[in-house]
Amino acid sequence: MSDMVRAIVLGIIEGLTEFLPVSSTGHLILAMPCLGIDEAQPPWPVFLYFIQTGAILAVVIYFWRRLWRQIFTRPTAGWGSHLIAKLLVAMIPAGVVGLLLDRIMEEYLEKPIPVVVALIVGAGVMVVIERRCSRPKPMKIEDVSLRQALLVGLAQCVSVIPGTSRAMATIMGGILFGMSPAVAAEFSFYLAIPTLCGAGLLRIVKHRAEITSQSAAVLGLGFWVSFVVALLVVAAFMRYIQTRKLWPFAVYRVLLGLVVLGWWLWGNSVGGGGH
DSSP states (O other): OOHHHHHHHHHHHHHHHTTTTTOHHHHHHHHHHHTTOOTTSTTHHHHHHHHHHHHHHHHHHHTHHHHHHHHHSOOTTOGGGSHHHHHHHHHHHHHHHHHHHHHHIIIIISSHHHHHHHHHHHHHHHHHHHHHSOOOSOOOGGGOOHHHHHHHHHHHGGGGSTTSOHHHHHHHHHHHTTOOHHHHHHHHHHHHHHHHHHHHHHHHHHTGGGOOTTTHHHHHHHHHHHHHHHHHHHHHHHHHTTTOOSHHHHHHHHHHHHHHHHHHHHHHHTTOOOO
């Protein structure tokens, strides 16, 4: 299988899973060995973070009218109510935690078993929050308070554990702290822009030596595939969450966790898994 085909497959997986509460990490852990990829070999360590930027661009394009209005309209309630202020408050906790735990995550947590645990525990958390938190009256993104933004930012810290899903942590955190599901999803998508850009830039700089003229085509292809797929997924998810529950995603997380566990056990039994 050529690297170009691998780039297309991984770009599709990234675009499909990055903004849904199902964990892109869990899917990539399954996909990479199936594609014959050694994740430690160039350009794959930087590739995974490079294609995230394609997914982020999809969010910017989909919400560009709302983002433009939110960013360039002077807030009537003061600058503390501005979207940028809320995003800055929300991104600080995860930024600090991510910098402190970056090496630990890469060496110890980006493994099958921690991902399985995070997938299944996260599924339980989703079900509990949906059952206990009634849907509030309709609200807009402008109604999100600084306190809610900070609490969602703290919830996002949990997503440093691979398999948790940043989207799951922030959407469910938003619902738990009083946002409507649609607004929680929209705020989660906005928060992804600075958060994923920062995390991606950190890893890209760390692995910058792996970005060569030979890998440029593979990186570029994965970027654009991820962008197109993520754009479709964000549009569909925003329609879905207006009226429907998220429990099917919890069921899917459990099934995915069992598949990852089965793959890991099978790999160990034949002497080829458990990295």
